[in-house]
Amino acid sequence: DAMVIQNPRYQVTQFGKPVTLSCSQTLNHNVMYWYQQKSSQAPKLLFHYYDKDFNNEADTPDNFQSRRPNTSFCFLDIRSPGLGDAAMYLCATSRGTGGSEAFFGQGTRLTVV
């Protein structure tokens, strides 16, 4: 009964080679988020979608893009991964109304070689 599903769980990519991480949800939530979490650090919000409305954090590098083709799916595209982009990437969803908590997927561990 997984509600937020991230694929793959582990991804290895080459330096500079574009990579896409995927997230799907069965909760029908309005909001989908992408967080980056480096080792022993708090999750850092990259961007989020409220329905089709894209909201980028001011300090998110241009190297990171996102797509949300429908309510259920959201993708994180890293155009030219660098060694510093190696991290856990967490997808989360919420209803978007006041007080609704975020539900997280299990994350994708990205390694850049």
Add this chain to the structure above:
Amino acid sequence: AQSVTQPDIHITVSEGASLELRCNYSYGATPYLFWYVQSPGQGLQLLLKYFSGDTLVQGIKGFEAEFKRSQSSFNLRKPSVHWSDAAEYFCAVGPRGSARQLTFGSGTQLTVLP
């Protein structure tokens, strides 16, 4: 800007001992408050949340947290820790009226000794 401070980077307790993890926040008004737990290599799981009402909230896995407005704190407690509680714990705040952004603390790593 809102912020969350978890002053303890790492806490070690013995199995069966009580636990308190500290969380302080800075925000212009009373925010929504959350505690999440993360096991190694996993996503975050919600333990409990505070929106309004009773300042002592109960969560899953025997955890509770108390909101203290005067201290801007939302400390997490458990009376008797189990070995399976070893994980990283994150306190988070979110603005009222919107769940669009959570601000996380830097986390507290909990080690449980047998």
